[in-house]
Every structure is written in C-alpha cells, then in structure tokens.
Amino acid sequence: MTEDKSQTAIILASTSFSRQSLLRGAGITFSAEAADIDERGLEAELIDADPAMVARRLSEAKALAVSSRYPYALVIGADQTLGLGTRSFHKPATPDDARTQLMALRGATHRLNSGVAIAQGSRILFSHVSAADMTMRSFSDAFLDRYLTIAGSKVLTSVGCYQLEGPGIQLFERIDGDYFTILGLPLLPLLAALRDLGALDA
Numbered sequence: 657m658t659e660d661k662s663q664t665a666i667i668l669a670s671t672s673f674s675r676q677s678l679l680r681g682a683g684i685t686f687s688a689e690a691a692d693i694d695e696r697g698l699e700a701e702l703i704d705a706d707p708a709m710v711a712r713r714l715s716e717a718k719a720l721a722v723s724s725r726y727p728y729a730l731v732i733g734a735d736q737t738l739g740l741g742t743r744s745f746h747k748p749a750t751p752d753d754a755r756t757q758l759m760a761l762r763g764a765t766h767r768l769n770s771g772v773a774i775a776q777g778s779r780i781l782f783s784h785v786s787a788a789d790m791t792m793r794s795f796s797d798a799f800l801d802r803y804l805t806i807a808g809s810k811v812l813t814s815v816g817c818y819q820l821e822g823p824g825i826q827l828f829e830r831i832d833g834d835y836f837t838i839l840g841l842p843l844l845p846l847l848a849a850l851r852d853l854g855a856l857d858a
Contacts, residue, residue, distance in 0.1 A: 664855050665729040669722040674819075675734055675841045682843060684856075689725075691718035691733060696746075707739035708785045711771035716783055719775035727777045730855055734773075736840045738815045740766040747815050751804060754811040758803075758827070761816070763794040765830075768816065770837045772846050774853065782849040786842035788833020790816070795827060803827065814840075 668679060669691040679686055698717055702710050719733030738745040740761060748754040767789050774782040795803075803823060804811060811817040818824025820831075820838055836843035850856045 664853075665726070666850070666855060667722055667726055667729045667731045669718040669731050669733045672734075672840065674839050678836060678839060678841050678843055679732075682847060684850075686732075689722055691721040693717050693721050695735075707737040707744050707767070708769040708771075708787065710744070711735050711737040711769040712773070712783055712785045713771075715771035715773040716775070716780050719773040719780065720778055723775035723778050729776065730781075730850070730853060731775045732772065732846065733775065734841050735771050736815055737769045737771075738766055739769065740764060745815055748812055748817055751811065754817045755800065755804060758792075758800060758817050761792050762800075763792060765789050765791040766816070768833070768838055770840050770842050772842050774846075774849055781853060784842060784845045784849070786834055786837040786845065788831065788837045790828060790833070790838070791830040792827050793829035799826075 666684060666686040668675060668686050668688045671688055671690045676688055695714060698714060702713060705713070714735035715733040717733065718735060719731045723729070723731040745757055748757055767787055769785055769787050771785045773780055803826065806823050810819060810822065818827055831838070834842065847856065851858045
C-alpha cells in the first residue's frame with residue numbers, strides 16, 4: 657500500500673471481517689492491514705493484568721505495529737478478551753478446545769472486553785475499553801453437539817466461540833452491553849475520537 661500524505665488516511669490494523677464490516681457500514685473510508693505482533697507473548701507479560709487492561713494493551717500494540725510503517729495515517733487497533741471470574745480465555749485452537757470452553761461458560765456470565773486504540777506516528781492518540789456481560793443459558797450436551805456442527809470452523813474465529821449474528825445467539829439467555837462491543841469494535845467511542853482528530857466531519 658502506498659501512503660497518501662495529502663490527506664489523513666485511516667488504516668484498520670486487522671483483517672477481521674466483522675470489524676471491517678462495521679467500519680464500512682458506518683461509511684468510513686479505510687484500508688486494512690494485519691498487525692504482526694506476538695499476542696500470546698504480550699499476554700504472558702501481562703499475566704497479572706485484568707482482562708480489560710490486556711485488551712487495551714493488545715489494541716495499542718496492534719495500532720503501533722502498523723503505525724510504524726505508515727506514520728502519517730491514523731491507525732486503528734482493536735482486540736477483545738474474555739474473562740470468567742479470574743479466568744481468561746483465548747480463541748480455541750481446535751473444535752475440542754471450543755467444546756471445553758463452551759462447557760466452562762455454560763450457565764455462567766462472562767465478560768467481553770473490547771479494546772480500541774488509534775495511533776499516528778507511532779504515538780497512541782486514543783485508547784478505550786468497553787465491556788459487555790454475556791450470560792449463557794444452561795444448554796444441553798445435545799444442543800452443544802448440534803451447535804458445534806452447525807457453526808463449524810467459525811467457532812475457532814472468536815474468543816467466545818460464537819457470533820451473535822449467527823446460531824451463536826441461541827447460546828444466551830441475557831446480554832448486557834453494546835452490540836458493537838460484542839462484535840469486537842466499540843464503534844461509538846471510536847467515531848467520536850475520529851471526529852475529535854479531524855478525520856471525520858463533526
């Protein structure tokens with residue numbers, strides 16, 4: 657990608673389909689580029705940090721990684737963590753991991769923490785974390801088997817093993833939080849920050 661210095665370009669430091677869809681739906685003109693960071697290594701450094709702080713630091717690290725290559729652009733980084741009490745979860749590596757994770761979340765309320773950051777010139781200009789509390793119903797093992805079959809490989813693409821815009825909605829009995837936060841991009845705070853930075857019309 658050739659950087660355009662004549663105007664402030666916006667880059668999303670992610671190839672996430674849902675995050676790109678949210679920005680496009682909001683009418684934002686942007687490009688997308690994956691951030692090459694060691695997420696597990698950073699999480700290991702933050703082993704004593706709460707999940708919200710981990711989400712913030714990961715989103716900042718992603719924004720900074722891409723900003724170092726495009727110093728004139730406003731680079732958006734985003735990340736999401738899931739906490740159940742003191743336990744943190746990561747994206748499952750296999751369908752069996754997804755099953756184990758969903759069984760742990762079944763009948764309980766977990767918290768999704770969605771971090772978003774904006775970097776320019778390798779400086780963080782904005783950083784924010786939003787949270788949503790997600791209560792899963794006490795679904796049966798038979799339902800879990802059907803869900804994993806229907807959802808297929810998509811259960812491996814999110815930290816919670818679900819997409820609310822798909823069959824994953826059937827896992828829940830109550831949701832308390834912003835829809836955009838649940839999808840992994842706190843859109844309203846992000847849009848306000850882009851307006852404050854002059855990237856969007858106020």
